[in-house]
Amino acid sequence: MAKPKVKEGVVERNVKLTGDIIRYILNNPKVLDVLPDKFELVLLPEDDPEVRQLNLDLLDRFGSEGKPIVFARIKVSDLASKAPPSIFVPVAV
Numbered sequence: 001m002a003k004p005k006v007k008e009g010v011v012e013r014n015v016k017l018t019g020d021i022i023r024y025i026l027n028n029p030k031v032l033d034v035l036p037d038k039f040e041l042v043l044l045p046e047d048d049p050e051v052r053q054l055n056l057d058l059l060d061r062f063g064s065e066g067k068p069i070v071f072a073r074i075k076v077s078d079l080a081s082k083a084p085p086s087i088f089v090p091v092a093v
Contacts, residue, residue, distance in 0.1 A: 010050045017043055017051060021072060021085065031087060040064040045074045 021043060025031055042059050044052045059069070073086040 006054060007050055010054055013048060014043070014051045014054060017045060017048075017074070017076060020076075021074070024085065028084070035070055035087070036068040038067050039070045040067040042069060042071050043074060044071055045076050047075050047077060 021041070040059075042055050044055065046052075070087060078085075
């Protein structure tokens with residue numbers, strides 16, 4: 001299976017966003033109190049559709065290896081102003 005082409009700069013933006021989220025969680029550790037153990041975090045930036053699609057494609061391609069999936073909806077512009085991301089765990093019914 002051929003690797004899909006990723007536009008230049010998308011991976012770099014994703015890595016930066018990942019670092020921003022890790023910093024947010026380290027500065028707000030209580031966030032982890034409401035999340036499942038050993039989860040897979042999927043970043044869904046609202047204002048960067050290329051990164052959002054890349055992360056959804058990666059989830060589709062590699063799965064979560066049996067771990068619970070946690071989605072973080074983020075506005076990249078809000079992270080600079082310290083606004084919290086919307087972090088949620090989908091619940092099966």
